Amino acid sequence: MEFNDCSIVLRLGGFRESDLWVHLLSPSRGVFSAFAFGGSKSRRRFSGCLDLFNEVRFHIKSGRGSYLALQEGVLLKGPSRLRHDWRRLGVAANCALFVESFCKGPEGAEKTHALFADLLNCLETDAPISAFLPMFFRARLAFEQGYALDPDFCSFCGASLADSHAHRPGQKNPTVLPVNAQGLLCGGCAGKIRADVRRFPLGRGGLAILRALIRTPVSAWGRMPEDENSQKECAMATEAFLQYNIGSAAGKFLRN
Ligand SMILES: [Zn+2]
Known part of the structure; x- marks a missing residue:
């Protein structure tokens, strides 16, 4: 053949x-x-x-x-900037390893190829590169392959997550992503989960990053909100979500 x-x-x-x-x-x-x-x-x-x-x-x-x-x-x-920018080359190599471990066979291949090509385009530009870019890329790839998170509504009660931060007087609990659940929980529902369940809080900034990484092309991520704490919050939550849902494939990668 x-x-x-x-x-x-x-x-x-x-x-x-x-x-x-x-x-x-x-x-x-x-x-x-x-x-x-x-x-x-x-x-x-x-x-x-x-x-x-x-x-x-x-x-x-x-x-x-x-x-x-x-x-x-x-x-x-072919890339040109990556040939002499070792930091960006490292990001590409890091993301390529995840693509290799996660995407075997033709299923979802077109999307994965387009996403990785877009990452390479992003790394070729002068746009600033977030320290969390490999984590955001892994999350985006997993979301596109079916491990989706809804960044707008509580997965338990359906309340708007924007409301849980902005519009409820006295709402102190942030949105959280519990690692054993399929989605985000609003502050109200988060208070009802068992105390021993690991959870990752997402403030308004963290949610904004999550929305950007789900909805905007990788090549536009240079314009993500720069607040490093919010980026970290989002990266920690999505990594835990991946590890719980994808298990050994992500685990093998995450240990590197
Ligand atoms: Zn809820």
Whole structure:
């Protein structure tokens, strides 16, 4: 079998003298592995293609076993800032690891590919990068793959979460995300959960960040509210939510 595929290079490494293994993210196949035999030497077949976070149109052939072999590639797009900005490269590599552990196979691949491509665009711009960007990216990816959180209404009583902060005189309890629940709880409902359940408070700032990370493109996250405490609040809550709901896949990643 032979086919063409436009994919992003997520990770690659060498084996034997001149061969490479490559992990790719394709909008139709999700994450998959392939070999580039002679890839570290062949400039003609892979000119400038085999580098991290390049988007490449590959011609691919099934080998005799179940492996795939890259035959040749045409570079469609490659990062430039990431090549010399180690901090941003680290963010991309961090997010790529989560994509690899979380998105196997074609289900949801198109969205994941678009999200990761948007992250790469974001990292190429001059927009400031939040220290919590990898956490926000993981949360967004999980939300898009079905682990959604409603940032507007209490998951138990349906009250508006904006009301629970702004419009109820004497409302002292913030919205919380209990780790054993499927959604956010308003201050009133939060007071009724068992005392031993871990919970993460989200003030108005934290909720605003949560809404931004659910509803705005990654490339617009440079314009997120800059309040670091609110960003931290949101990141802590979403990480705990992921760990509880995704379990070992996120856990494996989160230990890194
Ligand atoms: Zn409620």
